[in-house]
Amino acid sequence: MSKKTTNLDRRQFFKTSAFALGSLAIVGAGAGYLKSNKKNEIPTTNFLRPPGAIDEDIFIAECIKCGLCVQICPIQAIKLADIDSGLDYGTPYIEVREQACDFSCDSLQCVETCPTAVLNFLQFKRVGEEAIEKYDKEMQGKQMSKDYNPFKVQIIAMKEHVEMGMAKLNQDTCLAYQSKGYEGKVREVGFKGVNRSPYTNERKATPVVDKEYKEDICDICIKECPIGEKAIIMEEIQDAHGKKVKRPKVLDGCTGCGVCVMVCPTEKPSIIVEPVKA
Amino acid sequence: MFDIFKNSKKFPPLPPKPKEELPHARLGISYKEWHNGHVDKHKWRNKRWAVLILINGLFVLSFALDLSLLEGSLSGSRLLGFYLMDPYNALQTLSISLVQGHFLNLTMNFWIGLVTIILFYSLVGGRTFCSWLCPYHFVSENLEKLHNYLVKKRKIKEHTYNQSLRYVFWAGFLILAIVTQQLVFEDFNLVGITSRALIYGPGLILVWIIIIMIFEIVYSKRFWCRYVCPVGATYGMIGSISPVTIKFDLDKCGYCADCQDVCLVPHELWFVKRGKATQEIHYTGNDCTKCGLCVDICAGEALTYAIKGLEKLS
Numbered sequence: 001m002s003k004k005t006t007n008l009d010r011r012q013f014f015k016t017s018a019f020a021l022g023s024l025a026i027v028g029a030g031a032g033y034l035k036s037n038k039k040n041e042i043p044t045t046n047f048l049r050p051p052g053a054i055d056e057d058i059f060i061a062e063c064i065k066c067g068l069c070v071q072i073c074p075i076q077a078i079k080l081a082d083i084d085s086g087l088d089y090g091t092p093y094i095e096v097r098e099q100a101c102d103f104s105c106d107s108l109q110c111v112e113t114c115p116t117a118v119l120n121f122l123q124f125k126r127v128g129e130e131a132i133e134k135y136d137k138e139m140q141g142k143q144m145s146k147d148y149n150p151f152k153v154q155i156i157a158m159k160e161h162v163e164m165g166m167a168k169l170n171q172d173t174c175l176a177y178q179s180k181g182y183e184g185k186v187r188e189v190g191f192k193g194v195n196r197s198p199y200t201n202e203r204k205a206t207p208v209v210d211k212e213y214k215e216d217i218c219d220i221c222i223k224e225c226p227i228g229e230k231a232i233i234m235e236e237i238q239d240a241h242g243k244k245v246k247r248p249k250v251l252d253g254c255t256g257c258g259v260c261v262m263v264c265p266t267e268k269p270s271i272i273v274e275p276v277k278a
Numbered sequence: 279m280f281d282i283f284k285n286s287k288k289f290p291p292l293p294p295k296p297k298e299e300l301p302h303a304r305l306g307i308s309y310k311e312w313h314n315g316h317v318d319k320h321k322w323r324n325k326r327w328a329v330l331i332l333i334n335g336l337f338v339l340s341f342a343l344d345l346s347l348l349e350g351s352l353s354g355s356r357l358l359g360f361y362l363m364d365p366y367n368a369l370q371t372l373s374i375s376l377v378q379g380h381f382l383n384l385t386m387n388f389w390i391g392l393v394t395i396i397l398f399y400s401l402v403g404g405r406t407f408c409s410w411l412c413p414y415h416f417v418s419e420n421l422e423k424l425h426n427y428l429v430k431k432r433k434i435k436e437h438t439y440n441q442s443l444r445y446v447f448w449a450g451f452l453i454l455a456i457v458t459q460q461l462v463f464e465d466f467n468l469v470g471i472t473s474r475a476l477i478y479g480p481g482l483i484l485v486w487i488i489i490i491m492i493f494e495i496v497y498s499k500r501f502w503c504r505y506v507c508p509v510g511a512t513y514g515m516i517g518s519i520s521p522v523t524i525k526f527d528l529d530k531c532g533y534c535a536d537c538q539d540v541c542l543v544p545h546e547l548w549f550v551k552r553g554k555a556t557q558e559i560h561y562t563g564n565d566c567t568k569c570g571l572c573v574d575i576c577a578g579e580a581l582t583y584a585i586k587g588l589e590k591l592s
Contacts, residue, residue: 009440012439012440013439013440013442013443016439016440016443016505017440017443017446020443020446020447020450021446021450024447024450024451024454027454027462027466028454028457028458028462031454031458031460031462054380054383057459058378058380060460060461061374061378061459061460061461062371062374062375062378062380062461063461064353064354064363064364064367064368064371064461064464065351065353065461065464065470065474066350066351066353066354066355067341067349067350067351067353067474067477067478068349068350068354068355068356070341070478071340071341071346071349071350072349079478080474080478082481082482082483083465083481083482083483084481084482088460089464089465089483090464090465090470090474113356114385115354115361115363115384115385115387115388115391116354116371116375116384116385116388117380117383117384117385117388120383121385122383
């Protein structure tokens with residue numbers, strides 16, 4: 001190879017490199033601009049990060065978009081974002097109106113499976129272990145009964161530690177606020193979402209549309225809440241006329257799993273989940 | 279062991295073989311007879327495509343049928359419970375997490391996956407990943423045929439660049455990840471995008487793949503794999519110490535250079551042309567994807583799969 005051609009090669013390499021670096025700089029500037037504009041907030045309510053998600057800034061930086069959390073979820077609540085969904089491409093999210101997280105897996109498997117710990121399992125591990133310790137202390141001295149089941153205590157503690165969001169009631173459309181009842185299926189035919197109802201004590205998640213309800217005053221969200229009375233209750237209050245009425249109330253224990261949103265029978269859900277920053 | 283660090287290209291070339299020493303002359307037949315006597319059976323290509331389709335099929339089936347065989351995507355996966363990590367992705371995550379202070383939170387599975395991949399590909403040859411696993415490579419490889427046809431018909435012109443451009447992109451995207459504190463490259467990563475589109479269903483992001491595909495057909499063949507893909511570059515770096523390579527035996531070569539025509543990285547086969555080889559035996563370098571196309575087409579069987587250092591033992 002003559003010296004001349006080597007020089008030409010080198011010149012071409014520098015030229016294309018400069019072009020490449022230029023385009024990279026544009027990409028970088030673009031990404032930086034989008035980042036500063038977006039402020040890394042999940043744009044819409046009812047779009048949540050999976051349980052255990054760390055701060056959104058670090059979340060989108062560290063999530064490698066492998067999809068393992070999507071794979072492991074037994075009810076396929078988690079989806080990967082596309083570029084048009086307003087979230088960072090390829091990151092996992094839960095759309096609670098379509099399919100809420102009903103804790104069917106019992107052990108927060110999506111969190112456990114995450115290799116980069118953007119769904120951080122350590123906190124849940126600690127909470128679970130503490131719960132078992134406490135439970136064992138309580139059980140000490142007592143006769144070892146057949147009911148001894150630390151696993152159950154552990155999963156309840158882990159479940160209650162989840163902080164995906166906070167439910168919020170829309171008092172204008174909520175049936176219970178109008179003292180109305182509800183009869184029939186809660187969702188339209190063809191709705192694919194499933195739920196493991198604590199109310200009917202199911203072992204596995206079943207389609208939401210399979211269930212028929214008959215309530216004098218609508219309290220479906222309360223009945224289906226996987227957390228139970230720590231998250232949402234029917235509160236007895238006095239209305240303007242001094243009459244005693246029952247109204248649903250969201251408590252601090254709400255994990256934002258979104259089951260209430262999924263089962264809300266009004267056309268536009270009267271209860272929504274607002275994502276919280278961990 | 280130290281041949282890796284020796285650049286055999288810098289040695290003075292051996293004199294070209296005289297006519298009577300060429301393989302066809304030794305067999306006593308004409309060059310044409312010898313050359314046409316070999317039919318390309320696509321043995322290795324078929325094996326390779328079978329592996330590629332099998333692995334990607336396993337990903338797809340694992341999700342579709344909930345099989346837990348090979349879960350995740352090519353960015354990060356779990357094979358029967360063992361984690362595997364894409365090395366470039368892991369490198370970016372590591373550098374970001376060092377800045378963010380999230381470093382200690384990375385799970386043991388992350389490290390296991392990263393080390394497993396590095397060990398495996400340093401044994402079987404880094405860019406083996408490209409031709410034996412990468413779904414985009416499969417697309418690109420077949421688009422190349424269309425591109426070559428158009429070039430032959432003189433509809434379009436061929437454009438080539440320096441292969442080292444890949445390392446510019448490699449460093450560039452890494453710096454970009456650290457500066458913006460985001461996995462910017464993952465939005466452009468054709469390996470990950472194709473893999474995810476296959477497994478979790480396609481989305482609007484496919485537009486990006488189509489743009490690159492059209493560019494590769496009408497402008498520069500296999501542009502992404504050759505000059506951009508930092509994932510392939512990372513695998514290439516890992517594979518530079520790999521013992522599995524393609525071995526070239528000058529003695530059996532008939533100087534037809536068919537192999538360079540089919541090769542996906544022709545610069546790796548620089549030694550096959552008359553008067554270029556500097557040694558009797560040459561091994562391909564770390565850019566070689568070990569695709570086996572040259573092994574299939576070689577009329578004299580001068581190119582074979584080999585494990586470096588094994589013949590010294592026996």
